[in-house]
Amino acid sequence: MIRDTTATFTTVEKSDEDLQTLMQTRSDAFLVADVDGGCVGFITWGAFRAGPGYVHTAEHSIITVPERGAGRALMNAAMVQAQSQGIHVMVAGISAENTVALAFHRRLGFAKTGHLPQVGRKDGRWIDLILMSRELLKP
Template sequence: METGESGAGSCVLRSAEVGDAAALAAIYAAHVESGSASFDTVPRTVAETEEKIRDIREKGWPFLVATRGSEIVGYAYASQFRDRPAYGFACEDSIYVRSDHVGQGIGSQLLAALITQSTAFGFRQMIAVIGGGEPASVALHGKMGFEHAGRMRSVGRKFGRWLDSVYMQIALGEGDSSAPKREPDERKAPSK
C-alpha cells in the first residue's frame, strides 16, 4: 500500500516493515522522554519495536509509516482496543509524528489512511486514548470526526504531575447499525 498527496504537508504512506524499527523507536523515544502523549516512562527498544511491527502485521491490522524522501517522519497503527474476544471489532489508534514535522498535516494524513484501512479490516469502532489530554491530539481527532467519549482524571503521573486520559471515538463503516459477518470467538458455558 502506498499513498501520497500533493501539498506542503503531504508525504508518502506505506506499510511498516521490520526494517523501520530503529526510526520508529527514535520517534517514539522523543515522545516518551519529552511529552505526555505516551504514559511510558522508558522508550521501547529497537527489538521491542520490531516485535510490535511483527505482531500487528501478523494480525492483519494496519501499521503505516509516513515518509518524505527517504526519511520516516511519522507512523500510525491500529490494534484491538482490549484483548478479550468481545472487543474484536473495536480498535485503538496510535499516531506519532517526528518532533520536527509536527503541525505539518502528517498526523491528519496518517489518521485518515488508518481509518480507511481499519474499516477495511473489519473494525467497527475506533477509540483514541489521548494521554495527558494533549490538545493537538484532541483537535486532530475532532477534525477527523471523533467525538468525546470520556475523561479519566489523574490516572497517570509523569514529569512530577498528574495526567488525564481523554477518550474519543468514531464509528467505522456501518458501526453498530448492523451485525458483523463474523462473531467474536466466545467460550460457551458447559450445558447442564
C-alpha cells in the same frame, strides 16, 4: 516524545529493535509515513479490550513529526484499512494535556466519549486521560 512530553504516560523509551518488533507483530495494523526517504510518522492499532464482545473495536496510537503534515493521511489510511478488517469503532486514549492531539482527532470526526481523571502518572504528576472515538462502519 516519551522522555520529553506527557503525550504518552509511558516512561520506557523504545529502541529501534522495539519498533521493528512492533511492526512485525502488527504488520496488518501498522502504517509508516515516508517523506523524502525518511520516516515522519507512524500509526498502529490493536485490540481495545480483551474478549469477543470488543473484537470490532480498536485503539490506535499515532506519532508524527510536528508540522510535516503526515497525520491526516496516516489516520485516514488506518481507518480505511481497519474498516476492511472489520473494525467498527476506533478509540484514541489521549493525555488531557495534549491539546494538539485532541484538536487533531476532533477535526477528523472523533468525539470525546470519556474523561478519566488522574489515571496517568508522569513526572511526579497525575494526568487525566481523554477517550475519543469514531465509528467507521455504519450499521
